[in-house]
Amino acid sequence: MRKKDVPSLVKDPHLIDMRRAQIVKAAVQLFNEKGYHKATTRAVAEASGFSIGTLYEYIGSKEDILYLVCDSVYDEVISRWEELLDEKLTGRERLSQVIEAYFRVVNDLQDEVLVMYQESKSLSEEALRYVLEKELRMKRMFEQELTRAKKEGLVTLTEGEMSLAAHQILVAGHMWTFRRWAIQRDYSIEEYITYQLRQLFTGFGMKEISSS
Amino acid sequence: MRKKDVPSLVKDPHLIDMRRAQIVKAAVQLFNEKGYHKATTRAVAEASGFSIGTLYEYIGSKEDILYLVCDSVYDEVISRWEELLDEKLTGRERLSQVIEAYFRVVNDLQDEVLVMYQESKSLSEEALRYVLEKELRMKRMFEQELTRAKKEGLVTLTEGEMSLAAHQILVAGHMWTFRRWAIQRDYSIEEYITYQLRQLFTGFGMKEISSS
Amino acid sequence: MRKKDVPSLVKDPHLIDMRRAQIVKAAVQLFNEKGYHKATTRAVAEASGFSIGTLYEYIGSKEDILYLVCDSVYDEVISRWEELLDEKLTGRERLSQVIEAYFRVVNDLQDEVLVMYQESKSLSEEALRYVLEKELRMKRMFEQELTRAKKEGLVTLTEGEMSLAAHQILVAGHMWTFRRWAIQRDYSIEEYITYQLRQLFTGFGMKEISSS
Amino acid sequence: MRKKDVPSLVKDPHLIDMRRAQIVKAAVQLFNEKGYHKATTRAVAEASGFSIGTLYEYIGSKEDILYLVCDSVYDEVISRWEELLDEKLTGRERLSQVIEAYFRVVNDLQDEVLVMYQESKSLSEEALRYVLEKELRMKRMFEQELTRAKKEGLVTLTEGEMSLAAHQILVAGHMWTFRRWAIQRDYSIEEYITYQLRQLFTGFGMKEISSS
DNA sequence: TATGAATGAGTCTTCATTCAT
DNA sequence: GATGAATGAAGACTCATTCAT
Numbered sequence: 001m002r003k004k005d006v007p008s009l010v011k012d013p014h015l016i017d018m019r020r021a022q023i024v025k026a027a028v029q030l031f032n033e034k035g036y037h038k039a040t041t042r043a044v045a046e047a048s049g050f051s052i053g054t055l056y057e058y059i060g061s062k063e064d065i066l067y068l069v070c071d072s073v074y075d076e077v078i079s080r081w082e083e084l085l086d087e088k089l090t091g092r093e094r095l096s097q098v099i100e101a102y103f104r105v106v107n108d109l110q111d112e113v114l115v116m117y118q119e120s121k122s123l124s125e126e127a128l129r130y131v132l133e134k135e136l137r138m139k140r141m142f143e144q145e146l147t148r149a150k151k152e153g154l155v156t157l158t159e160g161e162m163s164l165a166a167h168q169i170l171v172a173g174h175m176w177t178f179r180r181w182a183i184q185r186d187y188s189i190e191e192y193i194t195y196q197l198r199q200l201f202t203g204f205g206m207k208e209i210s211s212s
Numbered sequence: 213m214r215k216k217d218v219p220s221l222v223k224d225p226h227l228i229d230m231r232r233a234q235i236v237k238a239a240v241q242l243f244n245e246k247g248y249h250k251a252t253t254r255a256v257a258e259a260s261g262f263s264i265g266t267l268y269e270y271i272g273s274k275e276d277i278l279y280l281v282c283d284s285v286y287d288e289v290i291s292r293w294e295e296l297l298d299e300k301l302t303g304r305e306r307l308s309q310v311i312e313a314y315f316r317v318v319n320d321l322q323d324e325v326l327v328m329y330q331e332s333k334s335l336s337e338e339a340l341r342y343v344l345e346k347e348l349r350m351k352r353m354f355e356q357e358l359t360r361a362k363k364e365g366l367v368t369l370t371e372g373e374m375s376l377a378a379h380q381i382l383v384a385g386h387m388w389t390f391r392r393w394a395i396q397r398d399y400s401i402e403e404y405i406t407y408q409l410r411q412l413f414t415g416f417g418m419k420e421i422s423s424s
Numbered sequence: 425m426r427k428k429d430v431p432s433l434v435k436d437p438h439l440i441d442m443r444r445a446q447i448v449k450a451a452v453q454l455f456n457e458k459g460y461h462k463a464t465t466r467a468v469a470e471a472s473g474f475s476i477g478t479l480y481e482y483i484g485s486k487e488d489i490l491y492l493v494c495d496s497v498y499d500e501v502i503s504r505w506e507e508l509l510d511e512k513l514t515g516r517e518r519l520s521q522v523i524e525a526y527f528r529v530v531n532d533l534q535d536e537v538l539v540m541y542q543e544s545k546s547l548s549e550e551a552l553r554y555v556l557e558k559e560l561r562m563k564r565m566f567e568q569e570l571t572r573a574k575k576e577g578l579v580t581l582t583e584g585e586m587s588l589a590a591h592q593i594l595v596a597g598h599m600w601t602f603r604r605w606a607i608q609r610d611y612s613i614e615e616y617i618t619y620q621l622r623q624l625f626t627g628f629g630m631k632e633i634s635s636s
Numbered sequence: 637m638r639k640k641d642v643p644s645l646v647k648d649p650h651l652i653d654m655r656r657a658q659i660v661k662a663a664v665q666l667f668n669e670k671g672y673h674k675a676t677t678r679a680v681a682e683a684s685g686f687s688i689g690t691l692y693e694y695i696g697s698k699e700d701i702l703y704l705v706c707d708s709v710y711d712e713v714i715s716r717w718e719e720l721l722d723e724k725l726t727g728r729e730r731l732s733q734v735i736e737a738y739f740r741v742v743n744d745l746q747d748e749v750l751v752m753y754q755e756s757k758s759l760s761e762e763a764l765r766y767v768l769e770k771e772l773r774m775k776r777m778f779e780q781e782l783t784r785a786k787k788e789g790l791v792t793l794t795e796g797e798m799s800l801a802a803h804q805i806l807v808a809g810h811m812w813t814f815r816r817w818a819i820q821r822d823y824s825i826e827e828y829i830t831y832q833l834r835q836l837f838t839g840f841g842m843k844e845i846s847s848s
Numbered sequence: 849t850a851t852g853a854a855t856g857a858g859t860c861t862t863c864a865t866t867c868a869t
Numbered sequence: 870g871a872t873g874a875a876t877g878a879a880g881a882c883t884c885a886t887t888c889a890t
Contacts (some may be wrong), residue, residue: 056883061882062880070882
């Protein structure tokens with residue numbers, strides 16, 4: 001899966017990075033406020049601090065802005081997440097920490113994650129595939145951790161449920177953003193983490209049933 | 213929370229209902245394919261089987277279409293759900309069934325639920341509030357069931373976690389639709405239900421820890 | 425060579441013909457004044473007597489306007505030309521009349537012919553091919569007349585020169601328009617016809633040389 | 637008719653000439669490929685081998701490029717033409733040679749002549765006047781030759797037809813370029829010259845009629 | 849002199865909405 | 870009630886031109 005390339009008329013790579021960072025930052029805010037479709041390229045340019053002409057020196061089309069946002073959000077989430085991880089941990093501590101760290105990053109990058117979550121569907125087939133691939137990469141990371149936990153006898157998930165369980169964790173993170181209208185009014189991120197860890201690990205606390 | 217009223221130039225209420233049903237059906241399909249913003253009112257009219265002029269006899273603006281969709285999806289979900297419920301059940305069977313029935317309805321109304329899920333953010337403040345209120349009503353239904361289960365000693369959730377747990381169930385249902393690109397390739401709805409019930413009830417199968 | 429079809433959102437074919445005639449008329453004038461590229465679609469709409477939105481109900485793109493112009497100019501030229509022809513004539517009279525009639529039509533449709541002449545190169549590959557095919561059809565008509573004249577012993581052109589000679593006549597007609605800045609100041613169409621007939625038939629009046 | 641002056645920020649006249657020659661060469665190619673309006677100044681700069689900023693050190697506006705092209709094409713045509721002429725010739729040989737030489741130059745400078753022919757109409761009033769003046773100068777050269785031929789009893793053109801006949805020769809040359817899509821497929825320049833000389837001198841080979 | 853990033857007026861095109869028939 | 874032609878505000882994108890370095 002090759003990175004889709006976003007055309008630029010400007011040659012200086014450093015400048016490109018800088019300007020695109022400005023663009024992404026402005027776009028995240030605007031897309032959050034008004035949504036991708038209602039945010040005009042002109043408004044993005046303005047919010048980025050330059051003219052519409054300059055904006056188009058760094059992108060090829062409006063969709064490229066959305067792509068840059070999604071792409072950079074993933075990179076940012078993953079890199080921040082990895083920073084928080086402690087490779088030496090094992091067992092329950094390790095799994096807890098992996099999940100907790102992820103939740104904390106999602107909380108820190110709430111606006112970014114929400115935009116990516118709600119607007120990525122407006123990407124073109126090709127760009128969407130690339131973005132979803134990144135999502136799957138994250139899923140696989142959780143899957144690995146779950147597999148490791150299973151080896152350690154920590155969890156009782158079957159092989160076939162691993163994938164679903166990994167999705168479950170990811171969605172639990174996103175849920176903090178896309179349900180914030182309901183959840184964040186009543187819970188802090190700390191409470192949310194505590195709850196989700198317990199929920200994910202032991203569910204509603206019901207006793208397992210042998211058959212079923 | 214008053215139902216937002218959608219203006220119509222036509223008097224006959226029966227006709228209004230009929231036409232609006234056509235509109236919703238066409239719109240769900242179109243919004244699924246292209247998204248709300250890229251679907252034109254012209255296309256909705258055409259897919260509904262009448263002219264653009266006629267479309268506007270039954271709605272006041274494009275947003276009304278989205279509102280009608282969201283509104284009717286909720287009504288449909290709730291009514292189908294209630295049909296499946298067996299009020300006489302109690303205990304674990306009852307909770308299982310409530311959740312399972314919900315998942316089945318979501319599966320049956322996949323396209324509808326997905327559209328509502330992805331596009332409702334494009335509603336106006338007022339309409340959105342109304343729609344979210346319906347979402348909350350569903351949440352409260354699950355909350356009641358959880359409370360009842362708690363009374364029966366079935367679950368160990370604290371009072372404060374009830375709300376979150378109810379959201380968790382709702383999101384688990386939606387997840388089946390908005391993650392279908394990844395999940396439905398690998399799992400059937402039966403498998404999904406089995407997994408989610410176990411996940412919700414007992415988590416990854418880890419032992420509870422006394423202090424937390 | 426299929427007629428390229430120009431898309432229209434309007435269904436009534438009669439209305440389409442009417443509006444497109446308005447568009448062509450306005451476009452010819454505008455394109456003459458400012459050229460195809462400098463004439464805006466807005467200006468065409470305005471000169472046509474309706475709004476920009478309405479313009480786009482009858483065409484798919486700006487290029488379609490140019491195509492409609494070129495297409496209709498050819499049709500008009502050919503149909504007017506044929507009206508002037510007298511099939512019963514033969515010999516020198518016939519050839520004279522065919523050419524003269526053509527010149528007269530070109531004179532009557534000066535603006536139209538000039539636009540087509542100067543702007544057709546801006547058509548897309550496909551549309552251009554179609555338009556040039558019409559030009560070739562006219563060329564072939566002249567070629568036939570020349571062949572007939574040769575059979576009657578009227579002209580001494582070789583078989584291989586027929587095509588070139590037909591082009592020569594066509595260009596002589598166009599020349600009246602694209603050189604009008606120089607020629608029409610000094611000559612009337614009558615004088616021009618008299619001159620060209622003599623020029624085409626007998627050249628500068630030099631004696632033929634046996635070997636060339 | 638003063639030469640329109642093209643402003644330059646650079647002082648060194650030699651450098652100016654050199655750069656402008658580069659510009660003209662690049663522009664001719666680009667204008668041929670895409671037409672004047674679709675060729676961007678950026679593309680011209682690039683094809684010229686320097687930056688857009690540098691381009692504007694040597695011209696004042698895009699139109700100046702077109703003007704430089706037209707101007708230089710005429711100069712080139714005329715100077716090459718004069719090189720080919722043999723002043724000592726007289727009579728039919730002289731006229732033939734003058735025309736033939738002109739055709740050969742046009743053939744050699746096909747792209748240049750075609751661009752000038754098709755795009756000069758996009759020049760401003762003032763620049764166009766200047767360019768057309770050069771065209772008229774060429775016309776007058778032919779006119780002189782025809783007058784001389786008439787004095788020698790070679791041609792039977794009336795005084796009033798001289799001008800038109802001179803235009804005819806010029807257009808016959810241009811025709812080789814702007815009809816190349818049809819003519820150059822079937823004829824070589826040698827064949828074309830042979831044909832045109834005969835056509836211009838003796839027409840289709842019909843007998844003159846006394847009255848007319 | 850040379851460069852190329854920045855600018856923003858201008859262009860094509862779309863599409864929700866209206867209203868006369 | 871139904872139709873669909875007409876409208877024009879608004880939006881994405883281009884490109885000639887400028888100017889600081």
